[in-house]
Amino acid sequence: MELLKNKILKDGKIIGQDVLKVDSFLNHQIDIKLFNEIGKEFKRRFEGKDITKILTIEASGIGIACITAQYFNVPVVFAKKQEGSNMDKENYEADVFSFTKNKSYKIKVSKNYIKPEDKILIIDDFLANANAASGLIDVVKQANAEVSGIGIVIEKGFQNGREIIKEKNIQLESLAIIESMGNGKIVFKN
Amino acid sequence: MELLKNKILKDGKIIGQDVLKVDSFLNHQIDIKLFNEIGKEFKRRFEGKDITKILTIEASGIGIACITAQYFNVPVVFAKKQEGSNMDKENYEADVFSFTKNKSYKIKVSKNYIKPEDKILIIDDFLANANAASGLIDVVKQANAEVSGIGIVIEKGFQNGREIIKEKNIQLESLAIIESMGNGKIVFKN
Numbered sequence: 456m457e458l459l460k461n462k463i464l465k466d467g468k469i470i471g472q473d474v475l476k477v478d479s480f481l482n483h484q485i486d487i488k489l490f491n492e493i494g495k496e497f498k499r500r501f502e503g504k505d506i507t508k509i510l511t512i513e514a515s516g517i518g519i520a521c522i523t524a525q526y527f528n529v530p531v532v533f534a535k536k537q538e539g540s541n542m543d544k545e546n547y548e549a550d551v552f553s554f555t556k557n558k559s560y561k562i563k564v565s566k567n568y569i570k571p572e573d574k575i576l577i578i579d580d581f582l583a584n585a586n587a588a589s590g591l592i593d594v595v596k597q598a599n600a601e602v603s604g605i606g607i608v609i610e611k612g613f614q615n616g617r618e619i620i621k622e623k624n625i626q627l628e629s630l631a632i633i634e635s636m637g638n639g640k641i642v643f644k645n
Numbered sequence: 646m647e648l649l650k651n652k653i654l655k656d657g658k659i660i661g662q663d664v665l666k667v668d669s670f671l672n673h674q675i676d677i678k679l680f681n682e683i684g685k686e687f688k689r690r691f692e693g694k695d696i697t698k699i700l701t702i703e704a705s706g707i708g709i710a711c712i713t714a715q716y717f718n719v720p721v722v723f724a725k726k727q728e729g730s731n732m733d734k735e736n737y738e739a740d741v742f743s744f745t746k747n748k749s750y751k752i753k754v755s756k757n758y759i760k761p762e763d764k765i766l767i768i769d770d771f772l773a774n775a776n777a778a779s780g781l782i783d784v785v786k787q788a789n790a791e792v793s794g795i796g797i798v799i800e801k802g803f804q805n806g807r808e809i810i811k812e813k814n815i816q817l818e819s820l821a822i823i824e825s826m827g828n829g830k831i832v833f834k835n
Contacts, residue, residue, distance in 0.1 A: 478732070484758040485721040487714045513704035518721065521708040524677045531675040531708065537746075542668070556727075568674040 456496050456630040460643050462489060463609065469636050473583075473611065474555070481608065482515035482580055487522070493630060494523035497578070497606045500628040501527075504603045506576045508532060510569070510595065512551075512562060512587050515580040519608060523578055532569065534562040534591060543567060547597040549590035554583065562590050569598035582607040582629060585616035592623065604628065612644045646686050646820040650833055652679060653799065659826050663773075663801065664745070671798065672705035672770055677712070683820060684713035687768070687796045690818040691717075694793045696766045698722060700759070700785065702741075702752060702777050705770045709798060713768055722759065724752040724781060733757060737787040739780035744773065752780050759788035772797040772819060775806035782813065794818065802834045 468476040480486040506527050511520035512534040520531045535542065543565040552559045569575065577591045588605055595602050602625050610616065610629035613636075620627045632644040658666040670676035696717050701710035702724040710721045725732065733755040742749045759765065767781045778795055785792050792815050800806065800819035803826075810817045822834040 478755065479757065480720075483722065483725065483732075483755055485711060485714075485723070487711060487718075487720060490711065491715070514707060514723065514725070517704060517707040518711040518723075521675060521677060521680065521711050522715075524675075525681070525712075528677075530670075530677060532673065533675070533704065533708075535673065535704070542673075565668065565673055567669065 456493070458489065458492055459608070459631045462486070463631055463633075464641060467641065469639050469641065473613075473636065475609065475611075475633065475636060475641070477609065481519075485518050490519060490522040493519060493608060494526045496630055497523050497576075497628065498526035500606065501576060501604050501626070504576070504626075505574045506603050507572070507574045508569070508576070509578050510534065510564070510575050510591055511578045512536070512591060516578055519580060520578045523606070527576065529576075532564060534564045534594060536560050536562060547594040549593040549597075551590040552586050554586070562587075562594065564594050564598075566598070569595060569600050571599040573598070573600040574603040575600055576603050577605045578607075579605075580608050582610040582616040582620075582627075583614045585619040588616065588620060592625070606630075609633065646683070648679065648682055649798070649821045652676070653821055653823075654831060657831065659829050659831065663803075663826065665799065665801075665823065665826060665831070667799065675708050680709060680712040683709060683798060684716045686820055687713050687766075687818065688716035690796065691766060691794050691816070694766070694816070695764045696793045697762070697764045698759070699766050699768050700724065700754070700781055701768045702726070702781060706768055709770060710768045713796070717766065719766075722754060724754045724784060726750050726752055737784040739783040739787075741780040742776050744776070752777075752784065754784050754788075756788070759785060759790050761789040763788070763790040764793040765790055766793050767795045768797075769795075770798050772800040772806040772810075772817075773804045775809040778806065778810060782815070796820075799823065 604626040794816040797819040
């Protein structure tokens, strides 16, 4: 997706060897017009797929999932990382390891909101080692529902997330795949 | 907003004396069509106001803010509760006490994303004692920017949030105001 790649090149900041900071438009400040184009592009990539619900994870995935859901005409469910006092007691749970935060956390989705008949599109901002995606897939499997596909905004193509998803035979669509980002230069995969 | 009130009556669940659980459509599963109507209603309520940016707080505010921002044609910024390793070091910060979680937490907004020329619409899912709203107002003030208004989906009219906001001379628009919810019965304020 050229618009996205150009935005990453213009406003993305590389920190260290493998952190791409895109908080000016993706995960702190949000460029809604760009998100609309992202949503349309996900719709195009998953055209014809049977999708009943979009599943994402708080917090960065929520905006992308909500804007995208408009093009699929389905509700969104977001997995929670923290438990509120009024959350359901009956949840699907999975453990996710975060490299950026260097710790594991539990994600939870109420059993009320994924049903066996659901065809789930998983949406997230980044794919690196597929830790969050694997946790979300796990949650969908626990519900005996189906993963129709995974839509990612930015994939770090130099990490192993794609292989992990491909082994599960799930359609993975990443709108920008970074092949390398050494020496302060971002190179996209064609 | 009748559509919202009917949804609350139909799907909201009262827990104890003052917790309203709306996670089937507002803050866990998200009814995107309802959010579109909420966004249009906020646009109507703040018609004519100069608004350059919408500010909200993770996680429940993000979806509402993003869908609403489409009608205002402005970007969204969401205050973070947790610090990632790649967050800016220069932030506006405020302390917020959460009654549902019974603890204080710090919210942070990068100084890059609120500027003195900004006219900010604050959006959130609930207003009770205005703790989160006060923290967000504080952040906007620190940036020497202006709060153009506060848009709330559900206000607990039996708590003191409205008084606190009114003392600050800020336009407050709540789409559903609950007057009481004792004995398992929700009564809206007209």
